[in-house]
Amino acid sequence: MFPKLRVKNDVKVIYILFGILLTYFSSYLPDFMNVIGLEGTRISSIVSFGALNGMLFGPFWGSFVSISGLFLHQVTSGTYLSKSTFSMISPLFIALSSIVAGLVVNREHKAAKRIFFALIIIWYVLDVGRTAYYYPWYHLLVLGCFVFFEKSILMKTVTSKVYVFLSLFLASLMGVLSDHMAGSITYYLIYNLPAKMYQSVIFVYPLERTILAFFPAFLVYVLVVVFKDMILSSGDIGKDMEEMKSKDLEEYLQNDVLKIINEEK
Secondary structure: OOOOOOOOHHHHHHHHHHHHHHHHHHOOOOOEEOOOOOOOOEEOOHHHHHHHHHHHHOHHHHHHHHHHHHHHHHHHOOOOOOOOHHHHHHHHHHHHHHHHHHHHHOOOHHHHHHHHHHHHHHHHHOHHHHHOOOOOHHHHHHHHHHHHHHHHHHHHOOOOHHHHHHHHHHHHHHHHHHHHHHHHHHHHHHHOOOHHHHHOOOOOHHHHHHHHHHHHHHHHHHHHHHHHHHHHHHHHHHHHHHHHHHHHHHHHHHHHHHHHHHHHO
């Protein structure tokens, strides 16, 4: 959906370092507490930055920025080794969010759908998945919407701002939900959480994840619209500059050159 940035290596390094620092400081943002129906649980707002990094930097560098920024925060806070196993591997889930969101934005839809669908399949392979079989209903709904709008997104994002936002929102939502499904699977494998705990939040997590996905999609959308308008207006800017140069040259010829010629005569 976006042209690949053609920048010098030193500029690219600065760009990536800025993303890592932004992700690092975003780790200090307040988390969503007790919002999935389980006492003492929380959802880190860093999940939004996982999708954001994927859309801004692409699947490879986006995942690198996400995992580097989050890991750096955990190490410098001095609490990494004291964290639970789930918390220690949580940067991998954020990186997965970046990969999926980045693949969608880069129009590598097949790869994004395969990863997203594979996570759902893994859920149903587990015993808990066969019991709480309707737990990933929102994941399936989002995947269905993405497949339904896929051709329209490919064709109309160039001309329609509505489809630009729709594509960004679906990219962000698929990234955030990939983090969610990977986290749900891993949490079950580590703590053997009973199926009823997953069943109790089937109508709660969609709202949480939609909110987490909306903000990065909106931010990137604003950036796209602003830069697109700047690029479209660049032709007029160039034209205005040429007219100013032509006017200055004309004034120079009239006021200075002709004056010198007349004095010599």
